Amino acid sequence: MSATENNVSTIAPQPEKLTKKAITADHPTWCPGCGDFAVLAAFYKTLEKRQLPHESIVTLAGIGCSSRFPYFVNSHGAHFIHGRAVPLASGVSLARPDLHVFLFGGDGDGFSIGGNHLDHGARKNIRMTYVIMDNFVYGLTKKQTSPTSPIGYRSKTDPTGAMDQPVNPIKKLLAGGATFIGRTHATQINHMIQMIERAMDHDGFSVIECLSECVEFYPGAFDPANPRKGGEFKLIDEKKWDGTPEDELRHDVTDELAAYRLASQPFPGVFGVFFESDRPTKNAFERKLVETTRAKLGAPSDLELLQGTFNRMK
């Protein structure tokens, strides 16, 4: 057997059209007005648009309000423990090349308790699409400071205002080595769909930071980027490679240093694709290791292999 030879060719394609009804599961437990509803809606729309059958995807999550996501999508899914969803998703991704792994979570899960796993998932470039719903606060535990809470934010654990420098998610992802980094806003549904589609078409560790408002504990946090609330949703102007003089000024998504500079803009910053690289995935490296190793050995059966090893131990 090999990681590339799963038994999925036997699964008959679904003849019926994938509708929103078919991909909807439990009604979300989120508070009315929560930004995560819009992220879920954007995800449904993406699945519908791309007609991804239930058997071709898996939705995984750690712990947090947004990490409840898998219950609301009618697909195979797992609700794991706090902060460890990236390695769980890595296991599924590496063993099952036939599946597209979607991972959902929040800022606490991804940047705090799971911060180290984020770096290593990025470094190893394991193929998956990870949507981080960033609300700048711990919502499920009712208003404690999060790793992205701005300095001065008054929470139950910082009643006089947060004092610790917040994580800059885009810079963290760039430093970690993520090969697709996007940023979007839960009030911009078309932009979200666009980001999710580009992320899932990327062969590698693709992450989207999605500003998603916690109406209960941090209302209005993202109004400065919401045109309907008087803010500005500033898009990254990507290079078109058309040779025009104005293209010189546009952002080259393969330019890591330019991405750092974009990520340094003051809040609310810019939205769109910061960085994209075609660095090979761990999935590809491991598949190649299997193929070359087995070719060298002459593709023996499992029994022949182990018997051969034991013969050398006599």
Added chain:
Amino acid sequence: MLARLAGRSDQEVMTYMTIPSTISGGPSIFQVRIGSGEVLSAGDEADFLVAFYQHSYEDHIGFLKEGGVLLYDSDQVQPDLGDKRFVYVGVAITGLTVEALGGTAKDKGKNIFVLGLIAEIFHLDAEKLKDLIRERFGGKNESIVNTALMAFQAGYSYPVGGLLTTRYAFEVRQETAGRDQVTMDGNQALAYGLIAAGVRYGAGYPITPWSTIMEILRSELPKYGGLFVQAEDELAAVSLALGFSYSGYLAVTGSAGPGISLKTEAIGWASMAEIPLLVVNVQRGGPSTGLPTNVEQSDLSQAIFGSHGDSPRVVLAAATVEDCFYIALEAARIARKYSTPVFILSDSSLATRIEAFDEPDLTSIMRDPHPDLSPRSNGYKPYPLEGITQHAPPGTRMTEGKYPVVTGLEHDEMGHPTGHPSLHMAMTAKRRRKLQQLAAEIPLPEVYGDAEGTTLLVGWGSTFGPIREAVDRARERQKGVSSLHLRHLHPLPNGLENVFARFNQIVVVEMNDQGLYGYGQLATILRARFCDPKIRSLTKTDGLTFRVKEILQGILP
């Protein structure tokens, strides 16, 4: 090489090795016990001691039995020749090796020279040993093989016989059963057992003495189409393994105690979400970083209870190097059938000890690793209250159109989160009942010795050998001593109370502390389970394996 030679000659063999926990090295010993009969432990006393250095002589001369032979390098060691208990054989090992190798090799090759000496003294099969030398060094360049063979020949032709009055020889045993013997250490046996059991994926983090298992799996699994991931930490390692298992391929993670401590939350998830998983703990000594290169059996309580909430899991322990292979098969069988995490406890003495055992019949053992992705229909429930969970891996078509989510939140039969009191009670009972069902299926282990008597020694893990040997020795003196070895520690097999009833006292022998209330970890569990005041405890915490005489001293009045 002596161990492998014994394996090829159908002799029983067992080795014992200590290594220092520092990279710069330090004193290390390697002990080999070879017998024509059954060899159960590495032995309490040595018949023959080889000392290359003064400190090795000083540290280990006490281990030599009276009348035993000290073979020493007269270029390096000055023994106390006045001590008339021992026979002294001084050979200028350093000088002769340098001479034999033309003086260019400094003092390398001394061990091969001594192998030649030992071959001569014990009348071992020199041709077989030369074959082994060729195999061992054959991968390197030809001159290394030739140098090694020259060193061996020099030792073998040295007239050591003149210095020894006693002659040693092993009885030549007739070829026993039809199966060849294989020779390996416990970590190798465990790693290959996992492969035979159909485990193709795993993840780990380096820690002594578990690392060699992950090293073997990292290079072996790609040959079988699988892979092993070196994770960024222990938490990621267990999570990756759970990702593999969730996706349909039963996976392994492992560590020693410190790493297992870090994995416990995710193992609790495996209990709750009912995901099959193999967790290897190659135990070392002490809490915290403890004794990294010594042996102890002090992680039993952690394996059974080490998680928050009621989180049933299965705990097995390997008895011997051979059993490291078979315990992996049993663990994988249970994990799949009961969709549960299963601990495999080994320890640092088993991990590095080399034993020869009958080659397993792989044709009847090898298991297909592929997940069952056939469509599920007819009211499939991920968590049926009446029945054992068998998950549909992702990618499986659910013909009724409802796709399952596996979860660590308390849930109903469909996997929807719920905190309903009656459901939590019912689900807690469901997760417990499947292990009660397993307990009913585990065969009751056989008593070694008479089925009734004064004392029943109860052991688990690597104390198997010394306990059996203690029974043999005690019975020579007409003591009514028997023993019982437990491979399944949680759940315990049903019916142990009937075995215990036939003995006056039950002595649980284990390498851990007697605890606050005077009982070792298994003894505590057995006393809680059977409320039997006959259950006593014999423990030790010196970081070394049990010697037979320590057990005898512990049970004799």
